[in-house]
Amino acid sequence: MNQLKMPSYHIPKVFPMIFLMLMLSLPAIASEKKLTKMDLDNTFKKGFDFLEKSQNPDGSWSNPGFPAITALVTYAFLTSPMYANIKEKPAFIQKALDYIISNAHENGAIYQEGLPNYNTSICVMALLAANDTKYHPYVLKARRYIATLQLDQGEKGKVDEKFDGGIGYGSKDHSDMSNTYIALEALKASEFLESDDQLAVYKDLQNLQDSKLDWEAALKFIQRCQNLPGSNDQTWSSADPKNKGGFIYYPGSSKAGEETLKNGKKALRSYGSMTYAGLLSFIFADLDKNDERVQAAYNWLKDNYTLEENPGVGQQGLYYYYHTMAKALTVYGDDVMVTSNGKRIDWRKELATKLAANQREDGSWINPTARWWENDPVLVSAYSLISLNLVVGKI
Numbered sequence: 001m002n003q004l005k006m007p008s009y010h011i012p013k014v015f016p017m018i019f020l021m022l023m024l025s026l027p028a029i030a031s032e033k034k035l036t037k038m039d040l041d042n043t044f045k046k047g048f049d050f051l052e053k054s055q056n057p058d059g060s061w062s063n064p065g066f067p068a069i070t071a072l073v074t075y076a077f078l079t080s081p082m083y084a085n086i087k088e089k090p091a092f093i094q095k096a097l098d099y100i101i102s103n104a105h106e107n108g109a110i111y112q113e114g115l116p117n118y119n120t121s122i123c124v125m126a127l128l129a130a131n132d133t134k135y136h137p138y139v140l141k142a143r144r145y146i147a148t149l150q151l152d153q154g155e156k157g158k159v160d161e162k163f164d165g166g167i168g169y170g171s172k173d174h175s176d177m178s179n180t181y182i183a184l185e186a187l188k189a190s191e192f193l194e195s196d197d198q199l200a201v202y203k204d205l206q207n208l209q210d211s212k213l214d215w216e217a218a219l220k221f222i223q224r225c226q227n228l229p230g231s232n233d234q235t236w237s238s239a240d241p242k243n244k245g246g247f248i249y250y251p252g253s254s255k256a257g258e259e260t261l262k263n264g265k266k267a268l269r270s271y272g273s274m275t276y277a278g279l280l281s282f283i284f285a286d287l288d289k290n291d292e293r294v295q296a297a298y299n300w301l302k303d304n305y306t307l308e309e310n311p312g313v314g315q316q317g318l319y320y321y322y323h324t325m326a327k328a329l330t331v332y333g334d335d336v337m338v339t340s341n342g343k344r345i346d347w348r349k350e351l352a353t354k355l356a357a358n359q360r361e362d363g364s365w366i367n368p369t370a371r372w373w374e375n376d377p378v379l380v381s382a383y384s385l386i387s388l389n390l391v392v393g394k395i
Contacts (some may be wrong), residue, residue, distance in 0.1 A: 081389065092117040108143075159217045235250070245296030319383040359384070
């Protein structure tokens with residue numbers, strides 16, 4: 001079985017080994033003409049200096065009402081090669097972690113103003129990255145809460161409605177591919193806490209709800225977001241070469257809109273960031289690498305590869321696109337993407353070069369196209385540095 005495994009960057013116990021590998025790999029970059037080790041060192045330093053200086057007095061970053069932003073920044077720091085060998089967390093990082101757990105609710109949710117799944121799932125990843133067992137009770141409660149957000153709108157126990165199996169921002173209106181992917185990531189990364197040994201440690205959490213995700217239902221929802229007739233039971237799914245294998249936002253709706261095919265049929269357009277989110281979700285659901293659904297998504301991504309835009313939606317969500325790309329391709333494991341016309345793409349080197357070139361003088365990144373909060377330099381800088389953390393060790 002050529003089974004895709006959970007990415008190592010999710011498992012706290014292996015963080016030190018990954019950091020060491022990253023640090024040992026950096027000198028090899030010096031021989032590259034376009035991007036040197038000095039360039040990367042400077043990119044990291046400027047980026048993290050910007051973020052450290054941007055922290056709010058209460059330990060949060062950007063809008064305090066959305067702890068997910070603080071969690072993304074904290075995760076960027078904690079998974080960076082710059083912090084690989086630091087035994088004691090700097091005071092500003094500890095302050096950020098304290099801020100995150102200050103937003104924890106008794107039911108396990110970690111949020112303040114809204115978007116409970118988005119905030120809780122991303123906060124889980126930051127708390128896991130802290131690699132400290134004192135945060136495990138918060139994570140265990142949060143993962144149980146996230147599972148309660150899975151939709152089952154029709155007959156209970158049956159995946160008979162198009163949104164069933166997925167997770168949305170936290171309401172019960174509809175699920176979507178982006179929120180489902182971040183929820184599955186948090187659940188997969190924290191599943192070690194459900195072992196008998198771990199549960200015995202936290203048996204004092206008397207009111208802990210025993211909620212678990214229905215992974216088969218989640219897989220059904222993921223399929224219903226992919227343009228792949230046969231595995232997708234929705235009538236809108238298209239097999240036309242331009243869209244086949246790619247993903248949309250949720251069943252029946254694409255942020256890339258629709259197009260009319262030559263045969264007159266309307267097709268919902270696949271787009272880049274959601275296809276990477278879909279590929280990641282298949283991996284979290286333990287699909288085999290050679291599975292038709294996985295291969296269809298990967299083939300769409302290869303044939304639509306670009307760093308100039310988020311394919312299908314232009315400049316909208318560009319850095320979220322880079323972020324999901326770095327995660328998905330790291331897990332998928334191909335060092336070089338080979339397109340259908342034979343072009344070989346060293347995606348890590350190209351992504352690192354693009355991000356270094358896009359950094360502003362003050363160390364931040366920003367997307368002039370403001371949709372999806374990408375006019376916030378804190379959020380976009382966190383996306384960029386997480387992406388660089390993932391790719392720098394192998395270029």
